[in-house]
Amino acid sequence: MSIGFLRQALNALQKRSPLAGRSPSHSRTSHRVNQWFKWLSPGLSIKRWLLISVGGVLLSILGLAIWVKLTPIFWMLELIRGFLGAIANILPNYISGPLVILGGLLLLLWGQTRTVGSITQVLRPGAEEELIDVLLAHRRLYRGPKIVVVGGGTGLSTLLRGLKTYSANITAIVTVADDGGSSGRLRQEFGVLPPGDIRNCLAALADEEKLLTELFQYRFRAGDGLTGHSFGNLFLTAMSDITGDLERAVAASSRVLAVRGQVLPATLSDVRLWAELADGRIIEGESSIPKAGGKIVKIGCLPANPPALPAAIKAIKEADYIIIGPGSLYTSLIPNLLVSEIADAIAASVAPRIYVCNVMTQPGETQDYTVADHIRAIDNACGGRRLFDAVLVHKKSPSAQSLIRYAQQNSHPVFLDREAVAQLGRRIVLANVLYEDETGFVRHNPQKLAKVLLKWYSGAHHGK
Structure with a gap:
């Protein structure tokens, strides 16, 4: 059964439920289930690593069993078999089996979600978007x-x-033909290529576009030699001097500013x-x-x-x-x-x-x-x-x-x-x-x- 079909079936059951749309906790649960299924979206390479992780756990258990000559493992399996036999006397195996499998999968998903949540708190503290949404957007954009x-x-x-x-x-x-305003002055004084249009493009492609645009467009209103210059032009001029030319300056600035794409003179x-x-x-x-x-x-x-x-x-x-x-x-x-x-x-x-x-x-x-x-x-x-x-x-x-x-x-x-x-x-x-x-x-x-x-x-x- 495909993940998409399973998700559609769950959505259909949620819509038919008489409590659907009434309980905030039910809504939160539905959202969480949808977020779990997003991790199984094609192209994220999550399913293969999840299966490899489960395989690694099983191999580790097998190795432990071999190491201790199966004795503790044998009694543990006997205990589990007795427990499962007791459950089978109460519920038929065609009901109890799927329930146990579902419980195991839910525990696995819960553990993985909490793990990802902990990683997200470190990598993206205070971020409103969940990590899976960021990954899906990243995959879509870079394709x-x-x-x-x-x-x-x-x-x-x-x-x-x-x-x-x-x-x-x-x-x-x-x-790079601009010779007016701040760009023209920097071109004359420092011999650099005019950075004005490149500055605007970098700001437009940046993730934090609004803040970066305000910063790069900021013009100094006082200061000997600074009046009229924009911060972005001075930033790119300094980067050109450090890196050796405008191409390297723009590439380095793109990495620093998290620019989506590239800007080239x-x-x-x-x-x-x-x-x-x-x-x-x-x-x-x-x-x-x-x-x-x-x-x-x-x-x-x-x-x-x-x-x-x-x-x-x-x-x-x-x-x-x-x-x-x-x-x-x-x-x-x-x-x-x-x-x-x-x-x-x-x-x-x-x-x-x-x-x-x-x-x-x-x-x-x-x-x-x-x-x-x-x-x-x-x-x-x-x-x-x-x-x-x-x-x-x-x-x-x-x-x-x-x-x-x-x-x-x-x-x-x-x-x-x-x-x-x-x-x-x-x-x-x-x-x-x-x-x-x-x-x-x-x-x-x-x-x-x-x-x-x-x-x-x-x-x-x-x-x-």
Whole structure:
């Protein structure tokens, strides 16, 4: 009889019981029985070790019997046989036998549960979740698909926050072209790669996300040289100095911070962006491009062909699913694809690939852009190659309050030009994945976005 069938039978008996749902102690007992059966779930490797433990007990008893020449064991067995014979005179063997077996199993389960409880108190003091629930969640997450997400900025960290509830096999490939704010100052003063986007991704993937985000986002308001710096940026800068480079710093930080997945810089080269505008101007620096106020016709970086991080290429080649975006088109997404090895690896991948289009246009980067314009910009930056199969577009328009707020900044919803997108050979995935705060600020909802992306992946994966 399978464990699942036995559990269903017990649940059915509990539902039929006239006392079901009435007694708190009965409810606690039902919960405890369910928790016991969880230990027998497939994939946890518990049943085999439990059987080996029972076998070890039996062998030890047999060895003891041989050692003492069976004399005490013989009289003990005689005593047990007499006791069982007395029980058999009262109850038939087909009733007493199963009852004794059930009693033995209950004692074994009780002992194992108390043992696990004692271990849990040491390993996870004060934790609300039971150890079995943690193990089941761990098994589910680490059997999840290998997802590679390419991007940067707040859009990437928002997406990671939702994806980490579906899989622990996540690799975030992040741009290192940032040269503004705290990251830019650290880049100039210490010669380190900008840690800002990596900091946000580490916080988003951490188990203690809320606390770590508050800590990493904390900015010093006083102190000679500290003002304006975030703690997370200083932490990663110090780790880079200790470990030797940003890749090792991020790996060490991930272990310390219990990060679910990995965060990788696209390259370890000191990359600087440049953009050619429609009026002929050449603007250098990631932070300067949006401020120039022109239409971008071409974008590149110096050095022109930076080497990719080998671990990033390996992750793309092994990926089950590749997601590009969301994020600022020219200053967060495309900088990763200017690393030609990364673009080549994505183009060669047979995994389902999707682009998450922004909800609103961005002044100085994508003003008046449609969904097809976003797609063309990515294709052009990669030499005309198609790096993704589908594009996810938000279905519902933001509220009037948000539209007014954004219109004041010359930002508007990205228009979906269906025919143009179809001509570009991309499938359209429409979904309501918007989060809007009380001030009218628009973001992707992490949970809704991740749910839609995993649903599309399941369909694309099984459709192959």
